[in-house]
Amino acid sequence: MILAILKRLLMLVPVLIGITVISFLLLQIMPGDPASRAMGTRASAEELQAMRELWGLDKPIWVQYLYFLRDCLTGSFGVSIFHKKPIIDLVAERLPFTLAIVGYSTVIALVIALPFAILAAANRGRMLDNLIRQIFVVVIAMPPFWLCYVLIIWLALRMGWFSTGGIGDGFVANLGRLFLPSLVVGLSTAALVQQSLRAALIDTMKADYIDTARAKGLRGHEVFLRHVLPNSLISTISIIGVRVSWIIGGTVVVEKIFSVPGLGSLLIDAIVSRDLPVIRGLTVFFAIMVVIVNLITDICYALADPRVRLE
Amino acid sequence: MSLLSIRDLVTEFESPSGTARAVDGVSFDVAPGEIFGIVGESGCGKSATCRSILRLFGGAPARIAGGRILLDGAGDLAAMRERELAQVRGRDVAFIFQDPLTALNPTMRIGRQIGEVIRRHRDVTRAEARDAALQLLRDVHVTSPERRLDAYPHELSGGLRQRVVIAMALALRPRLIIADEPTTALDVTVQDQILRLLKERCDSLGTSIILITHDLGVVSQICDRMAVMYAGRVVETGAVREVLDAPSHPYTRALLAALPGQVGRDSELVPIGGAPPSLIDPPPGCRFAPRCVFAQPQCRIGAPPALRARAGAGEGHLDACILNEVCHAAA
Numbered sequence: 131m132i133l134a135i136l137k138r139l140l141m142l143v144p145v146l147i148g149i150t151v152i153s154f155l156l157l158q159i160m161p162g163d164p165a166s167r168a169m170g171t172r173a174s175a176e177e178l179q180a181m182r183e184l185w186g187l188d189k190p191i192w193v194q195y196l197y198f199l200r201d202c203l204t205g206s207f208g209v210s211i212f213h214k215k216p217i218i219d220l221v222a223e224r225l226p227f228t229l230a231i232v233g234y235s236t237v238i239a240l241v242i243a244l245p246f247a248i249l250a251a252a253n254r255g256r257m258l259d260n261l262i263r264q265i266f267v268v269v270i271a272m273p274p275f276w277l278c279y280v281l282i283i284w285l286a287l288r289m290g291w292f293s294t295g296g297i298g299d300g301f302v303a304n305l306g307r308l309f310l311p312s313l314v315v316g317l318s319t320a321a322l323v324q325q326s327l328r329a330a331l332i333d334t335m336k337a338d339y340i341d342t343a344r345a346k347g348l349r350g351h352e353v354f355l356r357h358v359l360p361n362s363l364i365s366t367i368s369i370i371g372v373r374v375s376w377i378i379g380g381t382v383v384v385e386k387i388f389s390v391p392g393l394g395s396l397l398i399d400a401i402v403s404r405d406l407p408v409i410r411g412l413t414v415f416f417a418i419m420v421v422i423v424n425l426i427t428d429i430c431y432a433l434a435d436p437r438v439r440l441e
Numbered sequence: 442m443s444l445l446s447i448r449d450l451v452t453e454f455e456s457p458s459g460t461a462r463a464v465d466g467v468s469f470d471v472a473p474g475e476i477f478g479i480v481g482e483s484g485c486g487k488s489a490t491c492r493s494i495l496r497l498f499g500g501a502p503a504r505i506a507g508g509r510i511l512l513d514g515a516g517d518l519a520a521m522r523e524r525e526l527a528q529v530r531g532r533d534v535a536f537i538f539q540d541p542l543t544a545l546n547p548t549m550r551i552g553r554q555i556g557e558v559i560r561r562h563r564d565v566t567r568a569e570a571r572d573a574a575l576q577l578l579r580d581v582h583v584t585s586p587e588r589r590l591d592a593y594p595h596e597l598s599g600g601l602r603q604r605v606v607i608a609m610a611l612a613l614r615p616r617l618i619i620a621d622e623p624t625t626a627l628d629v630t631v632q633d634q635i636l637r638l639l640k641e642r643c644d645s646l647g648t649s650i651i652l653i654t655h656d657l658g659v660v661s662q663i664c665d666r667m668a669v670m671y672a673g674r675v676v677e678t679g680a681v682r683e684v685l686d687a688p689s690h691p692y693t694r695a696l697l698a699a700l701p702g703q704v705g706r707d708s709e710l711v712p713i714g715g716a717p718p719s720l721i722d723p724p725p726g727c728r729f730a731p732r733c734v735f736a737q738p739q740c741r742i743g744a745p746p747a748l749r750a751r752a753g754a755g756e757g758h759l760d761a762c763i764l765n766e767v768c769h770a771a772a
Contacts, residue, residue: 336500338543344497345538346558346609347531349524356557357546364548436593437547 131432134440138425145421146414150202153413154195157406185211198410207411212403217411220396227297228392230304231312231384232377236370238316243323250324251331259328266321274314278387281310295388311388315381319373326369330362337361364434371427378423379416442513443470444616444649445494450508450519452486452493454501461720463489465673466508468748471617473513476640476650478664478681480657480696484717486673487653491619494518494651495530512617532562535610537620537639541602541627545594551578551605552590558612577608581638600631604638611642618643619651624659636663657700661685666757669693672717672728674745679758689751690760692729727762735764 165181166173173181182188186197201208206216213220250262286294298307334340335358343357382394393412400408432440452464464486471477479487492498493505495518510518515529530536538544546554555577556570565573571590578586581604594602603623610618620639624632640663643650652664660667661681668678669692677690688694698711715732718724723745724731730740740763748759 338499338538338540339546341497341499341536342538342544342606342609343546343557344527345495345530345536347527347529347561348557349527352561357549361546361548435548437595 131440135425135429138428138440142418142421146202146418149417150199150414151195153410153417154198157410158191160406198407201407201411202414207415208407210400210405210408212400212405212408217408217415220408221393221412221415224391224393224396227308227390228378228381228385228394230308231315231381231390231392232374234305234308234312235316235319235377236374238312239319239323239370239373242316242320243327246320247324247327247331250328251335254328254332262324266324269317270321272317274318275383275387277314277317278310278384281314282387285310295390297390308390311381311384311390314384315377319370319377322369322373323366327362327366330365331358334358334362360434364431367430367434368427371423371430375420375423378419379412442473444473444475444513445471445651446509446511447490447494448509448511450490450493450510451506452489452503453506454489454503456502456721459721462506462673462723463503463720464493465720465723466745467670467673467675468508469668469675469678471649471651473616474644474647474649475666476643476652476664478652478654478660478667479670480654480660480667481670482655482696482717484720485670486720487670488621489673490670491536491621491651491653494619495534495536496523496526497536528562531558531615532613533615534617534619535613535615537603537606537610537618537623539622539625541599541606542594544606545602547594549593550590551592551594551597555605555609555612558609562613573612574608577612578605580611580642581605581608583608599627600635603627603631603635607635607639607642611646611648614646615648617649617651619653621653622655623652625654657685657697669696672723673720674728674761675748676729676762677758677760678748680755683755683758687754687758689754689758690729690762691733691735691764693760695732695734737764739763 165178165185165187179188186194189197198208201217206218207221208217209215210217210220246262246266250259253259282294286292292310293307295311296307298304340353340357343353348356379393379397381392382398384390385392385394386398393416397409397412399405400412428440432438447470448468450464450467451462454461454463467486467490469477479490481487489503492503494510496505505519508519512518512529512533515533518526518529518534521529545551552571552574555574556567559565559570559573560567575586575590578589583589583601583604589597589601589605594605597605607623618639623639624635627635636659639650642648652659654660664681666679667681667684668675669684669690670676671692677684677688677693684693685697688697692713695711695713699713701710713732718728718731724741726739726741726743727733727736727746730736733740746761746763748761750759754760
């Protein structure tokens with residue numbers, strides 16, 4: 131198991147080299163001069179030139195790439211032009227909030243999806259099943275930015291149950307502060323999990339070993355909790371894995387609306403201010419996260435299903 | 442006194458094209474310690490009959506629409522509520538499914554799957570259930586049983602898996618085991634071993650078996666009595682020797698004639714022409730009449746004929762054909 135994990139980590143090296151090359155080249159094509167952005171419009175030509183030299187922007191492309199690769203290897207991922215700080219420090223400040231939304235929204239998603247998936251599977255083909263399906267189709271179809279404002283207006287402003295945004299001090303305060311953004315992200319996850327889990331439950335309930343379990347005299351809830359649910363949840367693992375790697379870099383809109391200083395808003399700010407090193411560093415960082423999340427997903431899968439081997 | 446007595450059982454399956462009577466008025470008895478075979482082609486209702494006994498329909502929209510399933514000392518299983526029936530399952534009546542690969546939970550260790558049935562009906566600790574499971578694996582001649590307890594089903598061969606399933610079925614020494622084609626999914630070389638094991642274990646425990654199969658050879662080898670089913674009904678029943686040596690229903694005869702390699706027969710196979718009738722809207726009269734070479738006009742009217750004893754037939758040998766021997770011989 132550990133050997134297989136090490137092997138998988140080793141396989142990351144060529145993948146990451148590819149990612150650094152692509153993210154570096156893509157940003158070379160992007161219009162806009164980072165030096166003039168950083169100095170403002172009133173900077174003289176000499177000042178701009180000095181700035182370019184300082185940041186290494188006057189060097190040949192391949193030298194710039196090697197600088198970038200060095201920054202990635204030393205772990206700093208480069209230095210922000212705008213913040214004048216190593217990118218890894220910026221990431222470290224914001225990663226906790228993003229990870230909090232990832233974890234929180236996944237918990238919310240499971241709490242919502244599990245009962246509705248079970249309810250729908252138990253009543254498959256009937257009115258209730260259809261009703262639940264329709265509701266989750268609507269949930270998937272709702273644009274997140276719109277849902278954010280509906281929740282702010284309704285639950286935060288009118289009912290006053292939650293704050294309209296920002297972050298709090300300490301775990302408990304953030305549990306309340308991050309609830310609405312996590313709910314918006316979690317609802318989409320819930321819809322995906324509900325659909326796939328419902329299908330998996332219906333499939334598993336038809337399996338021969340469920341009849342075997344019932345033939346032993348096990349009662350309905352014992353059959354369900356020991357045999358149906360564990361085997362059905364296996365397929366949910368991969369869905370959550372895909373969602374988590376998406377959420378890490380993909381909650382820009384939600385983070386912006388709720389003023390959560392996560393990685394998504396860091397990326398948007400960097401793009402707006404042409405903070406090239408940050409964009410580049412974040413791209414590589416996101417790629418690493420996706421690969422790590424995939425590895426964790428595969429490990430969970432192998433742990434949950436003895437037939438699956440980690441190779 | 443019979444252990445199980447099924448009377449006029451009717452089981453219906455809902456399908457998009459209508460309600461199918463998979464089992465339509467089936468009656469038979471199983472005596473204690475007896476091995477009772479049920480044969481018939483696919484879709485004749487032999488599986489549905491047996492699944493009705495424990496009401497295990499694999500999530501299919503099926504229901505028992507009539508009749509009684511009397512288990513000695515337990516009452517009418519067909520009238521029981523799910524909760525009461527769950528007490529009977531595994532303890533009095535156990536089930537062995539066709540495919541041992543799919544009959545075991547892929548994510549649960551063997552030892553726990555066997556222990557589960559013991560812990561459900563007996564007040565024992567986890568460790569005691571594990572010890573019992575170990576002994577059960579020894580009883581069904583599983584090699585290195587200690588190691589198998591912690592194995593997952595996919596780590597075992599098909600034959601071993603079926604041994605595990607048999608161990609599970611025998612765990613509480615039930616009075617009746619229903620085996621639904623227990624060897625069909627296995628290699629030919631293993632089939633015989635598994636059947637002999639099943640018979641040996643049940644003989645030593647005094648357990649009755651209902652064996653569903655389409656293999657008449659298996660029936661003649663290990664069964665005491667048998668029933669032949671066609672289109673949801675029993676068409677002939679009796680002692681195995683009687684039915685196979687002196688079949689009296691045209692369908693049983695056709696079935697035997699269609700069998701390859703029968704001793705004392707010429708090697709020519711005679712297939713049964715046509716296909717079984719629809720169970721949603723069956724034809725009137727005898728269900729086999731449309732395919733029967735002896736069929737007369739009176740075979741195709743009225744209710745399906747009931748089982749009756751023929752003059753000169755052995756005790757308990759019944760068939761459901763209204764024609765007499767003269768008609769059978771004439772054709």
